[in-house]
Amino acid sequence: MNDFVIGTSAFSDAHVELMKEAGIGWVRQDFPFPFVDRVGGELSTPYRKAREVAQSWGARGLNVMGVTPLPGSGGYKPDDAGRMVLHWHSAFPDWAGALGSDAYLRTYREVCAFLAGDLHGVVQMWQIANELDIELFAGPLNPRQGAGLILHGAQGLKNADPSLMVGPNTAGGGAAYYLYGHLYASPNNHLDYCGVDGYYGSWAAGGPENWAPRIAELFTLTQKPVLVNEWGFASKGEVMNEDELRQNRAGLSACQFRKWPATWDGGHTPEVQAEFVRRVIEGFASQREHLMGMFFYRWEDQERCWQCGSPDCPLEIAWGLVSVDNTPKPAYHAFRDGVRRLMG
């Protein structure tokens, strides 16, 4: 695979021609746990639906990067005092083994081997689970167990189909460097790329200028091509004041305030989002030799914040290059033009 990967996360009814016009050739798609009662047994309905969606991306001319089943995922709900509390639910059936145990990791390896075979020719690249350096996705899995899950997943995928490109991603959480150190120093780790997610100026301090040194750093540390699995800048939302930021850093969810912990330049507007996109792609261009590709998060805006369920929370609704109804935002044009320059 020599071509530079340009992709995004999108709903299955996204405007594919508009995506292609922006240079997008890949979509990132989650796959749920595939089996109902045992490995190799009856396939679950959500898995069969996800397989149909992946096939339909292919039929519309896009490649698919699959995300192997998440161990679970979290969301925030208010407690009796109105404080937003994280609720994390395992996505695996009980028979898969106790969370993080040897039996569980074995099941994960077998599930990934199945996915590689069942989706052969449909999914060309894999991201193993998602952001296991943060509690929202890792839940009670500690980073050592999370690394074990990634290594077992990679082994399952690559043993079944050595032509697949596989790797993990991190969110820049406190455990990210532990994961990178553990994973890439492990012998026979089967990992083809070093994946990274980042939201400078939205979730994290900084701006577009952080991307080039981040990519250079990760290449130096891991000696693998870097894949940016998620990047973006939200076009909506106010910014926390000092007191709110202090509480957020102490562990209170940003959904409590419905505000951003970080900002960049003129704030979270469609115009600033466009300028952010333009500058990040310039940074990517400066790292082309170490960079395998990037997935913009995300194609379209969303109706509700998936973390707290509210349509009034700006935190997960305004990442899109296009609006909910697939109308281009200023960032769409900045992305399309930037990609044209990048691909030269």
Ligand SMILES: [Zn+2]
């Ligand atoms: Zn929210």
